[in-house]
Amino acid sequence: MISTVTMSAASEFVGAFFIMAVLSCNLAAASVFAATSVACAYMVATYAVVDISGAHFNPAVTMALALTKNFEWSKVPVYIASQCAGASVAGFFCHLIYPPSQYPVAILFTRSYVGLRNAAVAEALYTGMLVLVFLCVTKTKKCQPNQYYGLAISFVLVAGSAAVGRISQAIFNPAISVGIWTSTFGNSPSTFSYLLVGQFSGVFLGIAMHYLTYPEEYDREKGRLSSFIAEFLGTFYVAVTFALSAIGAEPLGHWSIAAACMCMYYAMLNSSGAQFNPAVTLSLLMTGTFVDAWPLYMVAQMLGGAIGARVGVSISIVEPEDVRLPTPEFGIEIAMAEVLFTMVVCFVFLSITAKGNLMKEMGGLAVGSCITGGGFAIASVSGGCLNPAMAVGLYVVLRHSMWSLSTMGSYIGFQFLGAVLASIFFVALIPDTDPEESTEATSLLKTP
16 A cells, blocks of 8 residues: 555656656747746646645745645655656656757756846745745635636746746746756756745745735734735736836737736635726726725735836846837827727626626636737737736836836826726626625625
8 A cells, every 4th residue: 555645755756747847848849838838737737636745846835835834844855855856857858858959958057147136036036926826726715615726826837937037947946946957967056056045035925925915824813904915916926027028028928917917816816806907996996896995906006016017127137228118109009909908807807706606716817818818919009008007017117218107197097998998888788697696706805
């Protein structure tokens, strides 16, 4: 009879092996969708073995669970050893698939980094996001049960790829760092050390964010401050991803922005309602769905947008003047683009609030898909902003070069117009819904 610990260790080994193998092969193939491929590998591995080992595949996650008393400390060494071993074996195994000349993992720890401190901060930010999402969707009582956990956890990798891929390689996993380092025969120990410091710092960052947004998990009373912090953090991560993707002129930038929005939606839904957008908050206010704390939410969202964009620029490798954006001269094309697709975002959010189960299970995917569709559609016209908080963030970053105060005001004004139109169409077109489902959804938007 195989012991439970042995089965868990084997599952963690296989999961880490699979993720590292997919990463290595995608890098060798120079795939544009490498991050999405790795995220999908992470997701299917999670759903496959979650009932056996809990599907950590990441020493940062294992440490966070142990520190929050959701995992036994006695199992931590076994899990971390299995994860690192799986990733290391996969790194060597991929040498058999691609010849050394096509195997670029070897350069990951030997490339010229813009700054090791920047790389460490980038890893800390998104490892923290990964830990936060994992704790929220798998261990937080108010979020249980759910079926989206694998999607939410894995797509943090997509969120971080366009944002910090050029800065730190977007690893967010000490086991993968170990796998890369060992399979390159210990190249560049200083880079390896900095990335590990960043990743393990992310453990404490993720725990702190979870503590502040779900205080009831730590035997503390929840107040409006927790909802404020949840809205701030959700908007912050969307803004960091937006700013870094724009600064890096990433071709899949809006795919990463959508992933950030989706992951944070699932993480913060049961804390604040996961609005992250003043236009969405306005549309909820106009339809009477959310009326008690809308000024607080808008302040949190605007602050999150401004601070997130500023943090993104501070760790980027490109000057703000090099940000790829349309001409700052605001015209009818930009106005119509922002009105139309902000209206779509708000209308979809209003629609999912009418269905309790839909809001919980599919809401994040639906809202994120709006950003994917609208963002790519109008990226070359308006930058695909679709959110007044992002407009504020861009102004904070670019006010000395491209964006004037009037440009920011124009973006915000037409985005709010989109919210107003969404509210009108929603009231006119959506029939009355099941009172029980509507009440369940609306309760997620209530503040203490």
